Structures are given as C-alpha cells and as structure tokens.
Amino acid sequence: MSNNSVIDSSPLLPFHKKLLIQSAGGPFLDGWLLSIVGIALVGMVPELGLGTAELSFAGAAALIGIFAGGLIFGRLTDRIGRQLMYTIDLIALVVASLLCAFVTEAWQIIALRFIIGVAIGADYPIATALLTEWLPIKKRAAMVGSLVVFWFVGAAVATMVGFGFAAVFGDGSWRWMLASGIVPGVIILLLRIGTPESPRWLISKGRFEEAHAVARRVYGQDVDVHNLVATESEEVKKAGFAALLKGAYLRRVVFCGGFYLAAVTPLFAMYTFGPTMLAAFGLSSGNSSYLGETIISVLFLVGCIIALPLTESVGRRPLLIWSFVLMLIPLTVLGALPQGPAWLIIVAFSAYALFSGGPNILEWSYPNEIFPTEIRATAMGVVTAISRIGAAVGTFLLPIGLEKFGVGGVMYMAAGLTAVGLIVSVILAPETRGRSLAEASSIEPGRTTQKERAGIKVGL
Known part of the structure; x- marks a missing residue:
C-alpha cells in the first residue's frame, strides 16, 4: 500500500487545472486593485486635495484592511469552510471597486480602499488553503506559487491599463482606473461557481459522507473515508489562534510572517508609489515614470515565473535564502547611488524585481x-496579517521617509529589512520538497501523523 494518499499521489487532472484558474482569479484581482492605485494617486492627489498624511493613508488603507481581513476571515474559513467564503469576498471586492469611481472626499477613498483590503485579506487564506488541499505532492509548491504569478499578472495588466488611461485621457482618468477592477471581478465571480469544498476540511469536521462524495466525483473511484480520523489533534482543533502562539507552531508563524514581511514591505511601497519613487531618482514624472513602473511590474512577474520550477528542482529552502542574498545587492546599489544614471536605476530596480521571485512564490506555499x-487558513491569515503590518507601515511612511531621509536612505532601510528576511530564513526555513501535506505539517518531521496513518488505510 502506498504511503501517499490518493490526493497526494494523483496525476495532474483537468480538475486541478480548473481549480487553479478559479483560485488564481482572486490573486489576479488583488494584484490589479493594489497596484493600479499607484498610478491613480497621481491624478487623485490634486483633485481631492490630498496632503502628505492623507496620501499615506490612501496608499496604506488597503494593506491595513488586509491585516484585518486575514486575521478575521482566515479563522472563519477554517470554521465554516473554504467554498462559501470563496465567493463572498469577491462580491465585496467588485462592489467596493465600483464605488471608488464616485468618491468626492479623501476619507471616502481611504474607507473604500480599507474595505477592498479586508476582502483581499480574506481571499489569501481561502484560495491558497483550498488549492493546497487538493494538489498532488509533485505539483503542490509550483501550483500554489503560481497563484502569486497571477497576482503579478494582475498587477502588470493593471499598470498597463492605468498607463493607457493616463496616456489617452490624462491624469483625470483616475476614477476609471480604480473602477476598472469590476470587469475582471465579475468574470472571476462567474468562474468560481461550482467550486467544490476541500475533502480534507470536510474530514476535519467529521463530514465523511460529503468528503467521500466529493473525492469520488473528482477521482472516479470509490474511496471510503469513514475510518479517517477527523482531527490532527483535539487540542489544535479547539485552540484555533492559541495553537499558533506556542511551541513549534509559533516558530513556524515567526518564520513565515518574518520572511513574508521582509519581502512584501519594499514591494508594496514600490507598487503604491512607483512613479513617485522613480521621479525621486531623477526620472521625470508622468509618462516616463509610468513606463518605468510598467517595466518593473513585468519583471516582478518574470521573476516569479523563473522561480516556479526551482521550488521543486532545488528546493524551497535554498531558493528562499539565495533570493534574499541577491535582492540585497540592487537595494544597496540604489541606496549608495541615488543620483546615479537613469539606466543604472532601472537596472537595479529590475534586478530586485527578478530576484524577488523566490520569496514571492514561497509566501503562500510555505504557510499552507x-x-x-x-x-x-487561520495560520495563513495570521501570517498575511503580520506581513501587512510591515507593508502598511512601510507604505504609510514612504512619502514621509522620502522627505526626511531622501531616496537613498529609504533604499538602505529596504536593504536592512531584506537582510532581516535573510537571517530569518537561514535560521528557521524548513525543507518540504517531496513530502506529503501531512508530513510537511507535522510537528515531528519525518513521522506520519495519526490522520496520515488513517489516510494510508483508506487511500485519501
């Protein structure tokens, strides 16, 4: 009898590919909504009369919302299921995006961006947990990591859309930019109709008949799950958040949250204030800075695509560590040479974007x-919340930092944070390549859990 379950050892099926597209829709829309605001802010600032503080709040509001959404809805997803929450959060994203086109005061855009952030924070643990729990071992990291690729696809497409609006209609088209997310949002919402619930989650709740039926529809065989143990441990099931605050799980939270925070804080600052930062380096504002941000956005995407196969070929841990090492180099160059030639600035930003692919891919793979x-999903929500503390603070403080320390000082700070991510990864990063989901999540590496032993018997 194989030591792997049917889910773990299954070949890649059309069902998995369809589920990937359904799950990826949320990250695609998230990337769209979080990045296009950087271009929209250029026209929004004079029209709404945003001061430095209001500009910072407008940029950081969605990230603060992600913090709240991850904490609240990650736990709710573990309690009531992945599939139901899968649809609710997308509806909130579409409605809030539409309302952004009608704002007349600063507080309104800040409030709506916060709501968008809450919905995005909910989607991260929902989509990643659902996809992870259906995937076979050999494709798990690459396919979960590809959700991040879709995030960057959404971001790259959005920056091109925003650039197009600005080039054709001028900076006053910022309302159309912010509302543009409703088009992909509605399409994704329709695609998610009929998404099945995770059999692993159903089993964890003792709903064996439903898990049996779902697995049979997907794998075309009669799989008996009645003898499968319903919980990893009663302590974990009952504790919820408390289980993440002690022992091995706390160590894992520190690892995932630490490297995630170190990776996304500079990234979100670049996406939110990309044209502003490029102008600070001497590139003119307007079309030149828009074009520069578009190029960098595409390279973030390329970096993720390059990193995807490396998660399985070289492993998660080496990929994470060496990516952080390489990310330090361009940030240090930007800090040391803020008045350097335009080509050097673009090359350094581009190199950072390419090398960041490893951490970006693993931000969702590792915690799942x-x-x-x-x-x-609770852990993914907590880790997302931790990462957004840094991202929100960094995004809020970036305009202030540019005024007080200059762009060189800000780049040195980003390099310091990247160094922290490197240290956390060297000390705490595990290797999960080639391990079943039960083995990877076990607090005793190399040993099967009670659930896995039961799973071996029943074949799920």
Whole structure:
C-alpha cells in the first residue's frame, strides 16, 4: 500500500487545472486593485486635495484592511469552510471597486480602499488553503506559487491599463482606473461557481459522507473515508489562534510572517508609489515614470515565473535564502547611488524585481504546507496579517521617509529589512520538497501523523 494518499499521489487532472484558474482569479484581482492605485494617486492627489498624511493613508488603507481581513476571515474559513467564503469576498471586492469611481472626499477613498483590503485579506487564506488541499505532492509548491504569478499578472495588466488611461485621457482618468477592477471581478465571480469544498476540511469536521462524495466525483473511484480520523489533534482543533502562539507552531508563524514581511514591505511601497519613487531618482514624472513602473511590474512577474520550477528542482529552502542574498545587492546599489544614471536605476530596480521571485512564490506555499488542515487558513491569515503590518507601515511612511531621509536612505532601510528576511530564513526555513501535506505539517518531521496513518488505510 502506498504511503501517499490518493490526493497526494494523483496525476495532474483537468480538475486541478480548473481549480487553479478559479483560485488564481482572486490573486489576479488583488494584484490589479493594489497596484493600479499607484498610478491613480497621481491624478487623485490634486483633485481631492490630498496632503502628505492623507496620501499615506490612501496608499496604506488597503494593506491595513488586509491585516484585518486575514486575521478575521482566515479563522472563519477554517470554521465554516473554504467554498462559501470563496465567493463572498469577491462580491465585496467588485462592489467596493465600483464605488471608488464616485468618491468626492479623501476619507471616502481611504474607507473604500480599507474595505477592498479586508476582502483581499480574506481571499489569501481561502484560495491558497483550498488549492493546497487538493494538489498532488509533485505539483503542490509550483501550483500554489503560481497563484502569486497571477497576482503579478494582475498587477502588470493593471499598470498597463492605468498607463493607457493616463496616456489617452490624462491624469483625470483616475476614477476609471480604480473602477476598472469590476470587469475582471465579475468574470472571476462567474468562474468560481461550482467550486467544490476541500475533502480534507470536510474530514476535519467529521463530514465523511460529503468528503467521500466529493473525492469520488473528482477521482472516479470509490474511496471510503469513514475510518479517517477527523482531527490532527483535539487540542489544535479547539485552540484555533492559541495553537499558533506556542511551541513549534509559533516558530513556524515567526518564520513565515518574518520572511513574508521582509519581502512584501519594499514591494508594496514600490507598487503604491512607483512613479513617485522613480521621479525621486531623477526620472521625470508622468509618462516616463509610468513606463518605468510598467517595466518593473513585468519583471516582478518574470521573476516569479523563473522561480516556479526551482521550488521543486532545488528546493524551497535554498531558493528562499539565495533570493534574499541577491535582492540585497540592487537595494544597496540604489541606496549608495541615488543620483546615479537613469539606466543604472532601472537596472537595479529590475534586478530586485527578478530576484524577488523566490520569496514571492514561497509566501503562500510555505504557510499552507507547514500548518495542518484544522488551522491552515487561520495560520495563513495570521501570517498575511503580520506581513501587512510591515507593508502598511512601510507604505504609510514612504512619502514621509522620502522627505526626511531622501531616496537613498529609504533604499538602505529596504536593504536592512531584506537582510532581516535573510537571517530569518537561514535560521528557521524548513525543507518540504517531496513530502506529503501531512508530513510537511507535522510537528515531528519525518513521522506520519495519526490522520496520515488513517489516510494510508483508506487511500485519501
């Protein structure tokens, strides 16, 4: 009898590919909504009369919302299921995006961006947990990581859309930019109709008949799950958040949250204030800075695509560590040479974007692999919230930092944070390549859990 379950050892099926597209829709829309605001702010600032503080709040509001959404809805997803929450959060994203086109005061755009952030924060643990729990071992990291690729596809397309609006209609088209997310939002919402619930989650709740039926529809065989143990441990099931605050799980939270925060804080600052930062380096504002941000956005995407196969060929841990090492180099150059030639600035930003692909891919793969089903979405929500503390603070402080320390000082700060991510990864990063989900999430590496032993018997 194989030591892997049907889910773990399954070949890649059309079902998996369809589920990937359904799950990726949320990250695609998230990338769209979080990046296009950087271009929209150029026209929004004079029309709404935004001061430095209001500009900072407008940029950081969505990130603060992601913090709240991840904490609240990650746990709710573990309690009531992945599939239901899968649809609700997209509706909120579409409605809030539409309302952004009608704002007349600063507080309104800040409030709506916060709501958008809450919905995005909810989608991260929902989509990643659902996809992870259906995937076979050999495709797990690459396919979960590809959700991040779709995030960058959405970001790149949005910056091109925003650039197009600005070039054709001028900076006053910022309302259309912010509302443009409703088009992909409605399409994604329709695609998600009929998405099945995770059998692992159903089993963790003791709903064996439903898990049996779902697995049979997908794999075309009669799989008996009645003897499968319903919980990883009663302590984990009952504790929820508390289980993440002690022992091995706390160590994993520190690892995932630490490297995630270090990776996304500079990234979101670049996306939110890309044209502003490029102008500070001496590139003119307007079309030149828009074009520069578009190029960098595309290279973030390329970096993720390059990193995808490396998660399986070289492993998660080496990819994460060496990516942080390489990310330090261009940030240090930008800090040391803020008045350098335009080509050097673009090359350094481009190199950072390419090298950041490793951490970006693993931000969602790692937490979904190393936490058990009962608290997987909860952990992903907590890790997302931790990352957004840094991202929100960094995005809020960036305009202020540019005024007080100059762009060189800001780049040195980004390099320092990247160094922290490197240190956390060297000390705490595990290797999960080639391990079943039960093995990877076990607090005793190399040993099967009670659930896995039961799973071996029943073949799920």
